[in-house]
Amino acid sequence: MSDPEAPLLSIEDLSVRFHTPAGDVTAVDGVNLTLQGGGAHGLVGESGSGKSVTALATLRLLPTPPAEIASGTIRLSGEALLSASEARIRQVRGGEIAMIFQDPMTSLNPVMRVGDQVAEAVRLHRNAGRREAWRIAVDSLAEMGIGDAAARARQYPHQFSGGMRQRVMIAMAVACEPRLLIADEPTTALDVTVQAEILALLRRLRQERGMAVLLITHDLGVVAEFCDDVAVMYAGRIVERASVEALFSTPLHPYTQGLLASTPDPEAPPGESFRPIPGSPPRPDERPAGCPFHPRCPHAMPVCLEVMPPTTRVEGTEVRCHLYPP
Amino acid sequence: MWFGAILAAALVALAVVGPLLTPWTYTAQNLAPGAQYAPPSAAHWLGADDLGRDVFTRLAMGARISLGVALGVEAIALTLGLFFGLLAGYYGGLTDTLIMRLTDITFAFPDLLLAILIAAVLTAHTATPAANLLGLFVALGVTSWPGMARLVRGQAMLIKRQEFVDAARALGAGDLHIMGRHLLPNLIGPVVIALVTDMAGVILAEATLSFLGIGMQPPFPSWGTMIASARSGLRSHPEQALYPAVALACAVLAFNFLGDGLRDRLDPRMRGA
Numbered sequence: 001m002s003d004p005e006a007p008l009l010s011i012e013d014l015s016v017r018f019h020t021p022a023g024d025v026t027a028v029d030g031v032n033l034t035l036q037g038g039g040a041h042g043l044v045g046e047s048g049s050g051k052s053v054t055a056l057a058t059l060r061l062l063p064t065p066p067a068e069i070a071s072g073t074i075r076l077s078g079e080a081l082l083s084a085s086e087a088r089i090r091q092v093r094g095g096e097i098a099m100i101f102q103d104p105m106t107s108l109n110p111v112m113r114v115g116d117q118v119a120e121a122v123r124l125h126r127n128a129g130r131r132e133a134w135r136i137a138v139d140s141l142a143e144m145g146i147g148d149a150a151a152r153a154r155q156y157p158h159q160f161s162g163g164m165r166q167r168v169m170i171a172m173a174v175a176c177e178p179r180l181l182i183a184d185e186p187t188t189a190l191d192v193t194v195q196a197e198i199l200a201l202l203r204r205l206r207q208e209r210g211m212a213v214l215l216i217t218h219d220l221g222v223v224a225e226f227c228d229d230v231a232v233m234y235a236g237r238i239v240e241r242a243s244v245e246a247l248f249s250t251p252l253h254p255y256t257q258g259l260l261a262s263t264p265d266p267e268a269p270p271g272e273s274f275r276p277i278p279g280s281p282p283r284p285d286e287r288p289a290g291c292p293f294h295p296r297c298p299h300a301m302p303v304c305l306e307v308m309p310p311t312t313r314v315e316g317t318e319v320r321c322h323l324y325p326p
Numbered sequence: 327m328w329f330g331a332i333l334a335a336a337l338v339a340l341a342v343v344g345p346l347l348t349p350w351t352y353t354a355q356n357l358a359p360g361a362q363y364a365p366p367s368a369a370h371w372l373g374a375d376d377l378g379r380d381v382f383t384r385l386a387m388g389a390r391i392s393l394g395v396a397l398g399v400e401a402i403a404l405t406l407g408l409f410f411g412l413l414a415g416y417y418g419g420l421t422d423t424l425i426m427r428l429t430d431i432t433f434a435f436p437d438l439l440l441a442i443l444i445a446a447v448l449t450a451h452t453a454t455p456a457a458n459l460l461g462l463f464v465a466l467g468v469t470s471w472p473g474m475a476r477l478v479r480g481q482a483m484l485i486k487r488q489e490f491v492d493a494a495r496a497l498g499a500g501d502l503h504i505m506g507r508h509l510l511p512n513l514i515g516p517v518v519i520a521l522v523t524d525m526a527g528v529i530l531a532e533a534t535l536s537f538l539g540i541g542m543q544p545p546f547p548s549w550g551t552m553i554a555s556a557r558s559g560l561r562s563h564p565e566q567a568l569y570p571a572v573a574l575a576c577a578v579l580a581f582n583f584l585g586d587g588l589r590d591r592l593d594p595r596m597r598g599a
Contacts, residue, residue: 059496094497101496106489111511120507124498172497 006078008212009035009058009097009180014072016053018284019065025284027053029236031072032311037179038210042223042244044259045233046281051216054233055182059097060089076180095125098173102185104165108157114168115141115153118175125176140171145201163194167201174205181205184216199226220263224248232256235282235292237308242317252319254297291322299323327587333580341393344386352379352387352547375555375566384547385569391548392577395462396528400521402467403474408517410471411478412505416486422479429472441465441531445540458543466531470524477520481513515592523585526578533574549574 016028028050035041043051056062058074060081074081076096081089093099101107109117118137122128128136134153142149144167157165166186173181183202187195203226205211215226223230224244231241232255240253251257258277265274279296282288288295294304301322309322345352348371366372372381414425432440448461482505485491491508499507535541536550544551549570556566 061492061496090498090500092498093495094499099493099496101489101493103489107493109490109494109508109512112507120494120499120503121497124503169493172493176497 008037015070042227042230049233050236098178099182121172330583341389388549399466403470406471407474411475415479415482526581
């Protein structure tokens with residue numbers, strides 16, 4: 001099943017539909033994504049663009065119904081995850097792919113000591129006794145930069161600040177040394193200074209453990225700082241995929257260009273520091289025909305209203321836009 | 327809350343050590359002239375009843391039976407309520423529908439009527455105290471668990487939507503682990519409140535059944551049987567009914583106050599209301 005030559009994570013043609021009373025909604029539409037071992041891949045997009053759904057589908061955490069994986073394959077080192085047994089997927093969760101969530105305030109059980117929560121995570125995948133799991137938990141909390149970990153482990157989540165809770169979450173997630181960490185907006189709820197600390201921690205874990213990270217965010221600054229490669233999602237599709245250098249120096253898709261232009265530039269004169277993209281992203285249940293970005297696109301052509309552009313390659317960048325014909 | 331707690335503690339003390347304080351047993355009769363309906367004295371603190379038995383001893387034994395039955399019934403209600411409530415709340419869907427319809431069916435009968443029916447069937451052919459007690463447990467347990475199950479289900483449905491449950495699942499936790507380690511500890515507060523408040527109802531229901539003669543059988547001195555046997559001499563000796571009635575009222579008040587007090591303390595939504 002497992003193939004050492006295969007990429008760590010490969011998502012091919014993934015489509016996820018939600019069945020709602022108002023009709024079916026396609027949240028993710030034909031997404032392709034490849035992540036090599038030890039790599040750091042960013043997944044960028046606005047709310048509702050399908051980035052979190054893609055991540056949850058990878059771990060089969062989407063509630064079915066209403067969600068349905070309409071097509072596609074997800075492979076972990078060549079092993080198909082979507083068809084894996086429930087027992088196997090539970091081994092994968094936490095053991096090989098771990099995930100941390102956006103809000104560290106609600107991601108910890110309020111009535112359990114943090115040390116116990118990390119120890120539980122250890123015991124889910126490792127054959128450790130209570131005492132040993134606790135010891136591993138305390139060591140792990142210390143490694144995540146929590147001072148006086150032995151005493152802090154006996155405290156409850158409400159005694160921790162947001163940044164400290166996110167460190168606890170990361171300690172839980174990496175307790176069983178997964179090969180891939182999916183971080184869904186890990187810094188969004190945190191202060192800017194704390195954001196930098198958490199990113200530094202994730203970077204260190206990547207270097208020390210060779211752990212790959214799939215970073216989901218809407219913050220291009222975070223991507224620039226952390227990732228090697230990045231995919232930009234819009235309305236359930238990946239519209240551009242490139243190395244971080246290429247994306248920031250020569251963004252190809254008009255949406256990516258718009259995103260970069262709408263990021264404040266401190267060196268620009270006041271009033272011109274950023275230009276937001278006009279309009280707002282379409283609701284998932286009323287996406288326009290053709291390229292879903294055309295109502296907001298400054299370069300929209302007649303063909304954009306009718307035909308979804310195919311993926312084309314331009315010097316290592318994959319882009320879905322009629323400006324770049326095959 | 328403190329009033330309720332102290333009253334409840336006094337009742338527990340009465341039940342545990344009360345019968346040991348007197349030289350009498352609850353069945354010791356004294357049919358000598360003047361011993362029947364003896365007035366309160368140093369020997370008989372609350373006097374004696376129609377058969378010359380010590381009223382205080384019988385009252386204390388009654389407390390034992392009331393609290394014992396209440397504990398037994400709550401244990402049954404808790405076990406069934408947690409089991410079915412967690413299953414229904416966590417899994418939802420068909421499991422939830424089936425379990426909730428089952429509670430609806432139980433709710434459709436008036437509680438006491440159903441308990442009377444079950445108790446009558448179960449105690450009809452039994453004479454041993456143990457079978458008697460068991461009958462009461464089952465009769466009152468069957469009517470008590472659906473309320474607990476609904477409470478647990480509601481709490482479980484709220485808690486399972488919280489992000490830490492998703493986080494646990496993302497790290498490989500299974501259903502049992504999530505129910506036991508994440509749902510259960512988070513719903514214990516409301517459950518304790520409900521248990522304490524329900525105690526009052528169960529004590530009252532036990533007294534009712536015993537009063538009607540299908541609960542504890544004589545010579546066991548349940549408060550209900552004591553009130554029932556005092557009926558014949560109610561005109562001349564009303565105090566014989568008064569003692570158990572006051573005890574009953576105290577018990578019900580104690581657990582209601584305690585339950586309300588706990589709710590104010592534990593449930594932040596009720597704070598300041």
